[in-house]
Amino acid sequence: xxxxxxxxxxxxxxxxxxxxxxxxxxxxxxxxxxxxxxxxxxxxxxxxxxxxxxxxxxxxxxxxxxxxxxxxxxxxxxxxxxxxxxxxxxxxxxxxxxxxxxxxxxxxxxxxxxxxxxxxxxxxxxxxxxxxxxxxxxxxxxxxxxxxxxxxxxxxxxx
Amino acid sequence: xxxxxxxxxxxxxxxxxxxxxxxxxxxxxxxxxxxxxxxxxxxxxxxxxxxxxxxxxxxxxxxxxxxxxxxxxxxxxxxxxxxxxxxxxxxxxxxxxxxxxxxxxxxxxxxxxxxxxxxxxxxxxxxxxxxxxxxxxxxxxxxxxxxxxxxxxxxxxxxxxxxxxxxxxxxxxxxxxxxxxxxxxxxxxxxxxxxxxxxxxxxxxxxxxxxxxxxxxxxxxxxxxxxxxxxxxxxxxxxxxxx
Numbered sequence: 001x002x003x004x005x006x007x008x009x010x011x012x013x014x015x016x017x018x019x020x021x022x023x024x025x026x027x028x029x030x031x032x033x034x035x036x037x038x039x040x041x042x043x044x045x046x047x048x049x050x051x052x053x054x055x056x057x058x059x060x061x062x063x064x065x066x067x068x069x070x071x072x073x074x075x076x077x078x079x080x081x082x083x084x085x086x087x088x089x090x091x092x093x094x095x096x097x098x099x100x101x102x103x104x105x106x107x108x109x110x111x112x113x114x115x116x117x118x119x120x121x122x123x124x125x126x127x128x129x130x131x132x133x134x135x136x137x138x139x140x141x142x143x144x145x146x147x148x149x150x151x152x153x154x155x156x157x158x159x
Numbered sequence: 160x161x162x163x164x165x166x167x168x169x170x171x172x173x174x175x176x177x178x179x180x181x182x183x184x185x186x187x188x189x190x191x192x193x194x195x196x197x198x199x200x201x202x203x204x205x206x207x208x209x210x211x212x213x214x215x216x217x218x219x220x221x222x223x224x225x226x227x228x229x230x231x232x233x234x235x236x237x238x239x240x241x242x243x244x245x246x247x248x249x250x251x252x253x254x255x256x257x258x259x260x261x262x263x264x265x266x267x268x269x270x271x272x273x274x275x276x277x278x279x280x281x282x283x284x285x286x287x288x289x290x291x292x293x294x295x296x297x298x299x300x301x302x303x304x305x306x307x308x309x310x311x312x313x314x315x316x317x318x319x320x321x322x323x324x325x326x327x328x329x330x331x332x333x334x335x336x337x338x339x340x341x342x343x344x345x346x347x348x349x350x351x352x353x354x355x356x357x358x359x360x361x362x363x364x365x366x367x368x369x370x371x372x373x374x375x376x377x378x379x380x381x382x383x384x385x386x387x388x389x390x391x392x393x394x395x396x397x398x399x400x401x402x
Contacts, residue, residue: 043324056307056330061323065312072324 012037013048024055027063031070039118040071076111076118078157080104081135085124088132092146096132097121099146100153117153166235180225180236181210191238192247192267194342195293196226202298207291207342208250209267213237222246244271252276254291261289261343289345292318296337296346306330306382309337309358320346322358333362333376367397374398 016033020026030049034041041064050057064070080100084093097108097119104117111118127133130142134149136156144152160175167184174183182198184191191212196204204226212225215235222243225236237243251268256278258264268274294311297320301307308331312321320337322328333355338346348357353373355362364373365380374397384391393401 046323056301056310057323058307058310058328058330062310062312066314 010044010048013045014052017049017052022053024053027053027055027060028067031060031064031067035070039075039077040073043072074111074115076116078116078137078153079118079120079135080153081120081122081125082108083123083125083127083131083133083135084121085128085131087128088124091131093132095146096134096144096149099149103150116157163230163232165230168236168238174230176231177229179204180212180214180223180228180230180234183230184225184236184238189238191225192270193226194263194267194291195295197295197299197340200295200298200302200340202302203295206293207254209247209254211243211246211250213240213243247271248273253278256280258289258291258343258345261291261345263343264289264291289343290319290341291343291345292320293342294320295340295342296320299336299340304332304334304336305386306332308332322360325359327360328358331358331360332378332382333357333360334379334382365394367400368395369400370397372397 013034016037017030019033020030027049031041034045038045046057046060046064049055050060064072082088082093082097082100084097100119101107104112104119106112106117106119108119108121122135125133125135125140127140127142130140132144134141134144134152136153139156141149141152162173163176164171164173165180165183166172167180167187167189170187170189172183172187181191181193181196181204191210193204193207193210195207196210205224208224210225211222212228213236214221214223214228215237216231216233225238248271251264251271251273253276254264255268255273256276259276259280292311297309297311300309308328309320309322311318313319322331335348335355335357338344338348338357346357348355350356350364350373353364353366355364355373355376362376362378365375365377366373375394380391380394383389383394
């Protein structure tokens with residue numbers, strides 16, 4: 001986790017920034033790429049982006065706080081989202097969440113100490129027919145059971 | 160500019176097309192309360208909703224914010240109707256719930272007869288204590304000062320003006336224009352022993368060579384000099400002793 005909070009090498013940011021046009025419209029796409037690459041939007045990244053694009057850091061920071069898809073604090077290499085919308089809630093999402101919290105030793109909306117997983121609750125992923133739904137990174141797993149959820153996670157992560 | 164006539168509260172006024180209703184009313188001595196609008200800041204207005212008025216045009220009526228509603232031919236405005244007051248009372252009640260500690264809001268609400276709120280009050284434990292999130296400070300910093308030190312961060316009920324990461328800003332010049340413009344006095348600006356503190360940052364002040372009063376942050380002098388090319392020695396004396 002330590003090395004993730006301090007990214008000194010600006011070339012890692014520049015490589016991403018260089019893929020885009022030098023215009024304000026590119027900002028969000030670049031921030032999304034930062035998010036994908038570093039699993040969060042680092043402060044140094046925002047400062048560098050501001051410098052290169054000539055856009056005030058305050059504006060870019062404001063964007064970072066606005067979009068749910070961007071995180072300003074370091075996140076795990078894998079994100080597990082447990083849907084806690086109405087249908088999933090009734091179909092046992094709370095038990096799935098508790099199982100993951102216990103097995104991964106992490107609180108909801110927190111990141112494990114080894115930086116491997118971030119556990120999140122989301123309010124509805126629009127797949128209520130598959131309730132309860134658990135997302136591991138971008139993959140949807142329907143009709144998950146507390147007894148099976150850790151297997152699903154391990155299987156997918158270990159590939 | 161094209162001159163047109165507009166009717167406000169039954170009186171007819173001449174005004175330049177596209178001037179905002181609030182501006183025309185004020186120039187002619189008609190009072191409309193407002194918070195987030197500043198006539199010197201083009202990007203201000205439209206967020207506090209206090210300046211609502213009835214706009215009658217083409218046989219239809221709409222409630223509009225007078226600070227950003229342009230006067231056009233055939234427009235008739237009513238600022239003092241039961242509907243305007245009822246809606247404004249609602250707006251003020253919500254603002255009062257949000258910032259119960261702001262004297263400005265309390266006074267403005269009391270003037271409309273609102274002293275109690277039916278909503279859960281936001282008790283001030285954070286920096287948006289008196290802040291109504293109108294973004295006038297942000298607009299002033301960007302448009303008038305031109306440094307973009309602050310922006311509106313977070314969203315929804317948490318929205319507030321802030322520097323990146325709530326840290327001392329690299330670009331803030333400590334001019335205090337944001338604090339001056341803030342309609343509710345929500346931005347803290349402290350001065351002690353020739354040092355000004357604003358947005359978590361300390362600024363060394365330049366002292367007037369005549370009276371010794373610390374009157375302008377060094378960083379602001381640097382900014383003005385770099386922008387205008389004005390001679391630095393101009394700032395040796397405060398405005399009271401300059402000429």
